[in-house]
Amino acid sequence: MTAIFKREFSAYFKNPIGWVFLAIFWLFCGWGLFILVSAGYNMISYVFSNMIIVLLIGIPVLTMRLMSEEIRMKTDQALLTAPVSLSGIVWGKFLAALALFGVGMAMTVVDFIILSSFASPQVSIFVGNLIGLALMGGAFIAIGLFISTMTQSQLAAAILSFAVILFFYMLDGFASYAPWGWAVDLLTSISFFSRYNEFTNGILDYGNIIFFASVIFIFNFLSVRVLERRRWS
Amino acid sequence: MIEIQGLTKRYGSKLAVDRISFSVGKGEIVGFLGPNGAGKSTTMNIITGYLSATEGRVVIDGHEILEEPTEAKKCIGYLPEQPPLYQDMTVWEYLNFIYELKKAKTASRTKHLETVCGMVKIGHVKDRLISNLSKGYKQRVGIAQALIGNPEVLILDEPTVGLDPNQIIEIRSLIKSLSRSHTVILSTHILSEVQSVCDRVIIINQGVIVADDTERNLSEKLSKDKRYTLRVKAPQTDALTALSRLERVDSVRPHGQKEEGVYEFLLQPKENQDIREDVFELLRERDWPMLEFKHNAMNLEDIFIRLTDPAVAQSISKANRKEEEQSASKEKRKSRRFFGPKEEKEEESK
Numbered sequence: 001m002t003a004i005f006k007r008e009f010s011a012y013f014k015n016p017i018g019w020v021f022l023a024i025f026w027l028f029c030g031w032g033l034f035i036l037v038s039a040g041y042n043m044i045s046y047v048f049s050n051m052i053i054v055l056l057i058g059i060p061v062l063t064m065r066l067m068s069e070e071i072r073m074k075t076d077q078a079l080l081t082a083p084v085s086l087s088g089i090v091w092g093k094f095l096a097a098l099a100l101f102g103v104g105m106a107m108t109v110v111d112f113i114i115l116s117s118f119a120s121p122q123v124s125i126f127v128g129n130l131i132g133l134a135l136m137g138g139a140f141i142a143i144g145l146f147i148s149t150m151t152q153s154q155l156a157a158a159i160l161s162f163a164v165i166l167f168f169y170m171l172d173g174f175a176s177y178a179p180w181g182w183a184v185d186l187l188t189s190i191s192f193f194s195r196y197n198e199f200t201n202g203i204l205d206y207g208n209i210i211f212f213a214s215v216i217f218i219f220n221f222l223s224v225r226v227l228e229r230r231r232w233s
Numbered sequence: 234m235i236e237i238q239g240l241t242k243r244y245g246s247k248l249a250v251d252r253i254s255f256s257v258g259k260g261e262i263v264g265f266l267g268p269n270g271a272g273k274s275t276t277m278n279i280i281t282g283y284l285s286a287t288e289g290r291v292v293i294d295g296h297e298i299l300e301e302p303t304e305a306k307k308c309i310g311y312l313p314e315q316p317p318l319y320q321d322m323t324v325w326e327y328l329n330f331i332y333e334l335k336k337a338k339t340a341s342r343t344k345h346l347e348t349v350c351g352m353v354k355i356g357h358v359k360d361r362l363i364s365n366l367s368k369g370y371k372q373r374v375g376i377a378q379a380l381i382g383n384p385e386v387l388i389l390d391e392p393t394v395g396l397d398p399n400q401i402i403e404i405r406s407l408i409k410s411l412s413r414s415h416t417v418i419l420s421t422h423i424l425s426e427v428q429s430v431c432d433r434v435i436i437i438n439q440g441v442i443v444a445d446d447t448e449r450n451l452s453e454k455l456s457k458d459k460r461y462t463l464r465v466k467a468p469q470t471d472a473l474t475a476l477s478r479l480e481r482v483d484s485v486r487p488h489g490q491k492e493e494g495v496y497e498f499l500l501q502p503k504e505n506q507d508i509r510e511d512v513f514e515l516l517r518e519r520d521w522p523m524l525e526f527k528h529n530a531m532n533l534e535d536i537f538i539r540l541t542d543p544a545v546a547q548s549i550s551k552a553n554r555k556e557e558e559q560s561a562s563k564e565k566r567k568s569r570r571f572f573g574p575k576e577e578k579e580e581e582s583k
């Protein structure tokens with residue numbers, strides 16, 4: 001798993017992909033900071049609650065080639081015939097993408113430090129935001145990775161991941177229009193963003209943490225299943 | 234070392250590999266020969282655990298590939314048909330990655346990787362990006378990758394494809410030298426490769442093994458109809474009758490006039506009989522000058538062409554199926570006996 005993690009993480013910096021992702025991420029952090037500073041607000045959550053755009057564009061870029069490229073170039077033959085388990089492969093790739101996401105998130109620390117120099121720091125809110133973003137990012141990465149295991153086309157993987165994240169983004173909108181009470185409950189219960197918003201308000205709810213962690217585990221498990229099934233096809 | 238039983242692979246409705254069974258002992262080099270689409274790569278992918286068989290078992294050094302995949306895969310070095318190379322890495326980075334991926338255990342990593350690079354002569358390109366290498370060098374990196382960690386079993390799918398003639402010879406002798414401590418299965422279309430490298434040939438066609446033997450035995454078995462070509466200066470009809478009267482000759486076929494007054498005949502001896510002296514004596518008696526007399530032994534190419542006739546594969550597949558049915562019906566009979574005669578009557582009344 002460590003070999004795959006290391007390869008995948010360093011591959012991000014050899015392709016434009018990693019840099020594109022970081023550019024989007026950091027541009028966004030800088031822009032958020034600029035607005036906050038020019039308006040004179042000390043609200044780090046503002047930066048985080050608008051991260052959705054980064055996820056929408058950035059995550060598909062991050063995950064599209066993870067498995068698709070391996071399948072297309074047949075390099076998966078090296079991975080699948082090596083003494084590594086399928087879950088080792090999936091988790092190695094997942095953690096590599098999450099690590100790059102973490103590198104992107106490091107810029108928010110810069111934002112936080114700069115903001116703190118203007119006003120009293122809100123450490124707990126900031127930490128809540130970090131955890132929330134990492135969890136939601138992880139959940140979307142797991143979903144993107146899962147989609148990437150299903151196709152050998154990077155473009156298809158990217159577009160599909162984009163659509164899925166967009167779907168989750170709009171889920172709250174759907175929920176408010178849903179005519180039946182149970183539908184509203186269902187949609188809000190799987191809504192990523194209402195849970196994420198609780199994090200940005202500095203609320204650390206175990207239910208939310210468990211929710212995102214389960215999404216990560218479930219989709220990584222599904223990715224393993226897809227790889228397993230490919231062998232039998 | 235490698236034990237394969239009843240391997241079958243279906244892609245949807247397409248039967249790619251059909252009940253293949255064979256085993257390879259330690260230190261053997263087996264050549265896997267067959268026309269395009271015969272199922273060589275599919276079989277190799279199953280042996281190495283990349284694909285799962287629809288039916289059948291693969292045991293590597295006592296480890297079943299599906300039950301103990303990690304243990305089994307640790308003993309295997311695999312060069313797939315298309316070398317699994319990451320274009321964005323340098324050769325050295327790539328080999329390091331594979332070393333870690335395989336969890337190889339050698340005294341010194343750098344030393345081991347350098348030895349492997351030396352074996353396939355890629356030391357001077359090790360800092361180049363793989364995407365910039367020529368096809369032959371990519372193939373060599375692929376071979377290097379299979380050798381990392383000194384696996385006991387090497388599965389090489391067309392290892393010399395894309396190499397220049399010098400390199401082909403070197404890689405062949407490398408494979409031969411490895412055989413002392415390794416078990417090798419290599420697939421190829423090149424017949425001379427099998428002849429120069431392998432102890433044993435497995436010929437496969439349409440997913441069925443049509444032959445599994447040493448090259449020598451194969452050609453002997455197949456040339457049961459060992460024929461001789463005789464070219465003699467004599468009247469055709471006389472020669473024909475005289476030759477066919479020879480005791481040990483099974484049949485004679487005229488092959489036409491080759492020069493003025495010179496005729497050619499195809500002689501087929503009776504099984505396990507040597508006709509050479511008889512023919513010589515006859516011609517001396519009659520005073521017919523012998524201009525040519527040669528044995529038409531089959532070479533590997535003839536064997537290959539003969540055995541990869543689709544009809545051969547079909548008949549073997551049919552025979553396999555019949556055998557299976559017979560053993561199945563035997564089982565049925567057994568169980569019937571077990572359950573007593575009542576069921577039998579029922580079946581009869583139907």
Ligand SMILES: Nc1ncnc2c1ncn2[C@@H]1O[C@H](COP(=O)(O)OP(=O)(O)OP(=O)(O)O)[C@@H](O)[C@H]1O
Nearest residue numbers: 244247249267268269270271272273274275276314
């Ligand atoms: N993924 C797949 N889906 C469907 N059919 C397949 C698949 N892979 C291989 N086949 C079929 O299985 C058969 C065996 O293919 P395989 O690649 O094993 O042949 P091969 O002996 O390696 O041929 P070659 O000498 O061309 O490499 C072929 O008829 C091929 O069309």
Ligand SMILES: [Mg+2]
Nearest residue numbers: 273274275314
């Ligand atoms: Mg092949």
